[in-house]
Amino acid sequence: MSITRILKAISILSVIAxxxxxxxxxxxxxxxxACENLRSIRNLxxxxxxxxxxxxxxxxxxxxxxxxxxxxxxxxxxxxxxNWNGRFLQWGDxxxxxxxxxxxxxxxxxxxxxxxxxxxxxxxxxxxxFAFNNRQAEIDFGYRAVHLTVLAGKLxxxxxxxxxxxYSYFEGCSQGGRQGxxxxxxxxxxxxxxxxxxxAFAYQALNAxxxxxxxxxxxxxxxxxxAVDTDANDSFDSLKLVEILHEKVLDKCDVLDGxxxxxxxNPLNCDFDPATDLDDLTCSSDEYSDDCFNESQLRTIAxxxxxxIDDSGRQIYPGKAFGSEPRWVGYYxxxxxxxxxxxxxxxxxxxxxxxxxxxxxxxKTIPDVRDYNYEAKTTGPFPEFxxxxxxxxxxxxxxxxxxxxxxxxxxxxxxxxxxxxxxxxIIYHGWVDTLIVGEDTVDYFEEMVDVTFDGSFAxxxxxxxxxxxxxxxxxxxxxxxxxxxxxxxxxxxxxxGIAPDFVVAEHITGGIVDNQRPVCAYPKQAEYIGPSxxxxxxxxxxxxxxxxx
Numbered sequence: 001m002s003i004t005r006i007l008k009a010i011s012i013l014s015v016i017a018x019x020x021x022x023x024x025x026x027x028x029x030x031x032x033x034a035c036e037n038l039r040s041i042r043n044l045x046x047x048x049x050x051x052x053x054x055x056x057x058x059x060x061x062x063x064x065x066x067x068x069x070x071x072x073x074x075x076x077x078x079x080x081x082x083n084w085n086g087r088f089l090q091w092g093d094x095x096x097x098x099x100x101x102x103x104x105x106x107x108x109x110x111x112x113x114x115x116x117x118x119x120x121x122x123x124x125x126x127x128x129x130f131a132f133n134n135r136q137a138e139i140d141f142g143y144r145a146v147h148l149t150v151l152a153g154k155l156x157x158x159x160x161x162x163x164x165x166x167y168s169y170f171e172g173c174s175q176g177g178r179q180g181x182x183x184x185x186x187x188x189x190x191x192x193x194x195x196x197x198x199x200a201f202a203y204q205a206l207n208a209x210x211x212x213x214x215x216x217x218x219x220x221x222x223x224x225x226x227a228v229d230t231d232a233n234d235s236f237d238s239l240k241l242v243e244i245l246h247e248k249v250l251d252k253c254d255v256l257d258g259x260x261x262x263x264x265x266n267p268l269n270c271d272f273d274p275a276t277d278l279d280d281l282t283c284s285s286d287e288y289s290d291d292c293f294n295e296s297q298l299r300t301i302a303x304x305x306x307x308x309i310d311d312s313g314r315q316i317y318p319g320k321a322f323g324s325e326p327r328w329v330g331y332y333x334x335x336x337x338x339x340x341x342x343x344x345x346x347x348x349x350x351x352x353x354x355x356x357x358x359x360x361x362x363x364k365t366i367p368d369v370r371d372y373n374y375e376a377k378t379t380g381p382f383p384e385f386x387x388x389x390x391x392x393x394x395x396x397x398x399x400x401x402x403x404x405x406x407x408x409x410x411x412x413x414x415x416x417x418x419x420x421x422x423x424x425x426i427i428y429h430g431w432v433d434t435l436i437v438g439e440d441t442v443d444y445f446e447e448m449v450d451v452t453f454d455g456s457f458a459x460x461x462x463x464x465x466x467x468x469x470x471x472x473x474x475x476x477x478x479x480x481x482x483x484x485x486x487x488x489x490x491x492x493x494x495x496x497g498i499a500p501d502f503v504v505a506e507h508i509t510g511g512i513v514d515n516q517r518p519v520c521a522y523p524k525q526a527e528y529i530g531p532s533x534x535x536x537x538x539x540x541x542x543x544x545x546x547x548x549x
Contacts (some may be wrong), residue, residue, distance in 0.1 A: 026056040027051045031080050034160060035062035044155055045069075057108035059083050062160060065100075066152060072140055074116035074149045075100050076156050077107045085110030087491075088157055088165035090150050092172015092179050095348050097141070098130065100120025106487070112165065114153030118145040127367070131355040138356065142406035146179045147187045151456055167494055173197030173475040174436065175411075177427070179408040184425060188417035190297065193424040193490040198436045198475050201409040201444060202317065204357060204400055206436055209317035210349035211390050212308040214342070216300050216495050218372045218388065224300035226328070227335035228290040236335045240290040245301065249276055253322055259528055260536045261515070263471035263480040266525060267321035267431055274301045298513075303331070304328065307437075310393045313382040318439040324432040327473055331434055333370070340370055345387075353390045357547075359402040414449040418463040419452070424493050425464040426500070428519075430472025430482065438468055445522065457523070466522035467503055481505035481515050502526075502548050515541045520548035 027035075031051070038049045045067045052063040062078040089111040091103040097118040106113050119140030120130035131138045147202040150168075157165050168191045170180045177199030183190050200206060217225050226245070227236040242469045253270035254260055264270055275298070283292035293301070307319030320328065334340040344350075350369040357360050363385030366374050367429070376384035394400065417423045427445060428440040471480015482505060489500035502518035515538065516524050528535050530545025 001239040007266045025060065025080070025083075027060055027080060029052045031062075035064075035078075038062070038064055038156060038159060041155070041159060044152055046472075054102040054107055059065070059108070061107050064156060065247055068145075068148050068152060068245050069114075070136060072119045072148060073100065074114060074123055075120070076153055076154055077103065077113045078156065078160050079107055079110055079112065081161055083110055084112060084161060086166040087111050088153060089214040089487075090146065090153065090168075090170045090172075090183075092116060092170065092174050092176020094173070096122065096128055097175060098125065100213050102297045106171075108388050111169075112153070112157050112161075114149050114156075116149040121473075127351045127365075128349060128355040131204045132359075132364070135396075138403065138406050143182050143186055146183060147190065148529050150183075150187075150190045167192045167491075169487065169494075170194045170196075170491060173486075175200055177201070177436075178407075178409050180202060181427075184423065185409055185411040188414075188421045188423065191423060193494045194417075194427075195486050195490050197424045197428045197486060198430065198433055198438075199409070199441060199444075200436050201426060202440055203407040203409070205317040205395070205408075207349050207357065208390070208392060208395050208400075209308050209437075210344045211353060211387050212316070212348070212392050213304060214345055215388060215390075216303045216431040217334070220296055221323040222295070222334070222372075224296035226297055226300060226336065227333050228288070230290055231453055236340070238290040239329055239333070239335060239337070240296065241293060242325055242329055242333070244281065244291075245278070246294075246323075248272070248281075249322050249325060252277060253331045258355070258535060259526070259541075261471075261480075261538075261541070264321075264323040264431070266468075267323055267346040270443075271321040274298055274305065291311070293318070304332075308392050308395075310396060312393075312396075314360070314396055316395050316468055318394060318437045318443070320434050321438060323471070324434045327434040327478070332415070345369055348435075350387060353387055354385050356407070357390075357400045357403055358394075359399060365366050391437070410444065412444065412451040414448055414452045414464070423463070424490060425489075426471060426486075426490050426493075427465070428467040428486065428503075430469045430474065430476070430478055430480075432471055432478050432480070433474045435474045442468065442522065461521065465500055468522055469505060469519045470526075471507075472505075480505070481507045481517055481519065484509055484519075504543055514538060516543050517541060518548055520545060524548040 035051055036049050039046045045066050045404050049064045051060050053060050064076045066074055089106055091113050098120050099117055103113045119137050128518045129479045170191045172180050178201050179195040180194045180196030180197050181201045184194050223541040226241050228238040229236045230238045249272050252272050253264045256269055257265035278293055281292050283294045305319045331344040332342050334342050351365040354365050363383040366376055366384050366386050376386040431438050472478045472482035472540040484503045484505045487505055492498040498529040502520045505519045506513045507515035520526055527549040529547050530540045534540040
């Protein structure tokens with residue numbers, strides 16, 4: 001490398017990495033050269049390598065991009081040697097991915113981090129369209145991209161630091177949670193510890209459920225929509241019925257955990273029944289209002305709580321949790337505020353059945369997925385397929401079995417990872433998550449305990465923990481305590497042998513903690529032990545006033 005090139009790199013770095021911070025670190029000539037020289041690795045395709053500033057830290061890092069044939073693009077964020085904590089971290093993805101995700105905060109903590117686009121670019125192939133008649137892209141997305149990115153990352157760590165990582169971790173939520181469980185099942189030697197949040201492990205079932213839920217709402221020309229058109233101009237301007245439903249659920253089940261905090265600690269203990277508990281709010285036969293529920297709306301509510309069942313009575317996926325009702329609005333309910341475009345429709349599920357469910361793709365997406373009345377053109381060289389035409393009976397028909405084998409991470413046998421490998425697993429999920437239902441994660445964990453540990457929670461807890469967060473939404477948010485460092489408990493467990501019996505979660509409003517308590521390792525739950533006359537006083541909702549029982 002020429003001295004001119006080195007000086008140019010240092011000059012650029014001094015402008016980027018020293019934004020008026022006297023204590024900001026700069027890379028040495030040797031560090032710049034070591035980073036750039038990674039482009040010369042003979043057995044890995046690296047397209048760029050440079051020193052970059054980190055907006056989460058005063059310390060710059062070595063940034064690399066590369067390609068794994070045929071179409072997996074990956075990148076690596078490597079702290080400079082004096083800032084590396086000796087650990088490797090694979091950062092998980094979200095949605096259908098198709099981009100490179102950064103973990104600047106983990107790099108600032110000293111982790112060497114990698115991530116990939118899982119084999120496609122969503123800028124040109126948005127949503128699930130990347131999978132159209134492309135089996136290799138499906139395989140890369142399903143499991144291959146993460147594993148190979150891990151191997152590439154560890155090779156780069158060895159080359160850059162001249163030593164292997166002391167520990168390797170995975171952290172991800174949603175799609176990333178699925179990736180974490182897939183790694184534990186298929187590639188048990190990749191990681192020492194895996195943190196899988198709100199895992200989309202039953203990938204085909206949850207997407208089939210998403211379409212089925214939308215079909216319930218859109219049927220009969222939106223007669224069962226929980227948003228109401230109060231001014232008869234097709235605006236669906238009122239969400240009052242959702243608020244009424246939520247309050248009725250809370251009235252019945254909030255106090256079951258002993259605290260009135262507008263959070264249902266375990267929705268599975270709630271026995272709310274729309275048929276009886278909403279009886280006094282049923283509209284007369286000719287009434288349409290946002291003060292009462294018509295028969296179609298009551299049927300929608302019952303269906304969403306029950307979850308999809310095929311004609312043979314087989315359950316496809318659990319229904320929505322009691323207490324999650326406000327979160328239905330963003331995902332499923334078309335209304336004026338979201339331009340009649342609920343995110344489940346225009347986001348992760350609207351084109352899923354076109355490209356990622358069937359072994360043979362049935363057809364391209366219709367011009368506007370919001371148009372329920374559109375009739376798909378099913379003939380010609382490029383037939384269309386409308387999500388409204390998906391038949392839930394196809395789920396167990398065998399037509400989707402190949403894609404299940406590629407994308408689903410439902411294998412409960414983790415003996416290789418948790419036993420032979422000695423790995424550790426933390427799964428977490430929010431109880432009011434309505435995108436991926438928490439009950440399904442509980443069912444998987446219990447099945448894993450049965451298969452891997454012969455049904456012994458005592459044995460399972462030596463290597464695996466499940467944390468179900470009351471009032472937490474999808475990967476965060478929600479009315480309950482939902483904020484904690486997801487990776488730190490895993491590091492303490494793997495490296496210090498400190499198993500997390502609970503995590504300390506906080507709810508923050510306006511930058512101020514207004515609710516704090518332990519989220520206990522399943523099946524235990526937090527029990528209030530504070531002042532007996534202050535159970536409903538938010539000032540008493542602090543860690544010391546709870547214990548796991």
